[in-house]
Amino acid sequence: MYSMGILTAFGISFQKKTNLLYVLNGCINILAIATMSASQLVAAPGSDITLGCSFPHRDTDNIQNLIVNWQRGTTEVVHSYYHGKDQLDRQSLAYTGRTQLNPDELKKGNASLSLVGVQASDHGEYTCAVSNEQGSFRGNIFLKVAACCVNSTTVPDPWIRWNLLLQLALQVLSVL
Numbered sequence: 001m002y003s004m005g006i007l008t009a010f011g012i013s014f015q016k017k018t019n020l021l022y023v024l025n026g027c028i029n030i031l032a033i034a035t036m037s038a039s040q041l042v043a044a045p046g047s048d049i050t051l052g053c054s055f056p057h058r059d060t061d062n063i064q065n066l067i068v069n070w071q072r073g074t075t076e077v078v079h080s081y082y083h084g085k086d087q088l089d090r091q092s093l094a095y096t097g098r099t100q101l102n103p104d105e106l107k108k109g110n111a112s113l114s115l116v117g118v119q120a121s122d123h124g125e126y127t128c129a130v131s132n133e134q135g136s137f138r139g140n141i142f143l144k145v146a147a148c149c150v151n152s153t154t155v156p157d158p159w160i161r162w163n164l165l166l167q168l169a170l171q172v173l174s175v176l
Contacts, residue, residue, distance in 0.1 A: 039141045042171045043118045050112050053128035055137045057109035067131040068101060068111045072124050079113055081106070094121060120145050144171070 043049045063084055070078040079099040080087045100114040111130050123145045130137045
């Protein structure tokens with residue numbers, strides 16, 4: 001397959017690859033479609049996490065031309081950046097005051113999003129979409145929020161507690 005560029009998202013490298021090849025009147029036209037699978041991240045409620053996303057860039061790229069959009073699902077805006085600054089007027093109320101991009105890192109091709117105070121409602125698929133002078137790039141990550149069991153009347157069996165911790169640790173290791 002013909003490689004069109006590389007997008008590193010969430011610590012995993014993905015290549016934009018040609019998926020379709022059309023032959024028309026002796027001319028070969030190549031349609032590039034980004035092919036990538038979603039990564040997975042597990043977080044505990046109340047924790048702070050970083051959803052990683054990096055993109056191809058050059059030191060000469062003008063950050064004023066950079067567009068970064070983080071979404072949850074297909075319509076919920078988590079964080080937007082364009083015209084050289086955060087643009088949060090369309091941000092979902094659920095994320096108000098809980099997200100942050102690092103402008104110095106954006107200059108280096110890093111559009112990782114910090115999410116503070118993870119909530120059960122944050123569970124779902126997130127998309128990082130970046131457009132710059134090098135092109136447009138997209139990556140996905142699925143955030144699982146670990147369930148907590150609280151029982152105020154009895155103390156849980158220690159075996160159950162350790163078993164749940166082991167399961168969570170195995171899920172985290174499987175992502176790495």
